[in-house]
Amino acid sequence: MLEIRAAGHEAAPHLSCIASTRKDLAEQLERYRSNGIRHLVALRGDLPSGLAAAGELRHASELVQFIREQTGDWFRIEVACYPEYHPQTRYARDELKHFKAKVEAGADAAITQYFYNADAYFRFVEEARAAGIGVPIVPGIMPIGNFAQLARFSDACGAEIPRWMRLKLDGYRDDAASIRAFGLDTVTALCEKLLAGGAPGLHFYTLNRSKATREIYAGLGSRV
DSSP states (O other): OHHHHHTTOOOOOEEEOTTOOHHHHHHHHHHHHHTTOOEEEEEOOOOOTTOOOOOSOOSHHHHHHHHHHHHTTSSEEEEEEOTTOOTTOOSHHHHHHHHHHHHHHTOOEEEEEEOSOHHHHHHHHHHHHHTTOOSOEEEEEOOOSOHHHHHHHHHHHTOOOOHHHHHHHHHHTTOHHHHHHHHHHHHHHHHHHHHHTTOOOOEEOOTTOOHHHHHHHHHHGGGO
């Protein structure tokens, strides 16, 4: 991230509190601030396999509060939210409760886990507004390039791949070109629907592969 900032670009480090001490986090925050970084994504993070201790801060809301205590309003802080629910969420009402706690701790905006059902996003935003959560909620977008990889990610993070999409993608088998073409059409249509419905922007999960994202962006044209 410091290399990106040094090259003159905006940078938004993802800061996780898992397995970190307050001292570690404070030093990292000061490093970012001294290099002119003003945008953070604050996450709880996943506990690595075999690691017994979660760290001194156990929840993203605690991390957001800690950042505010250490740095005031220096950073614009974004947090995660889950329209189709975090895989560890037992009750739907808990998802909004945890999200609201992050906002009340000082989060400025949120980025959702990726999804392919636009109605899940619109329903989640409506419920968030009804719960008094007013921050921008930016939909997370995952381009489709490798179905096997996407299925693994989705099963792990709780993002639903609609049955009709799974059947289509599975039917292409090893036809990578058809998978990419289907993914481009499907995800571009999803983005169009989200923007038309009032989404404040789009956040792409590129997995360090920008081609599909650039193609979707070009397909959206002046709408973004």
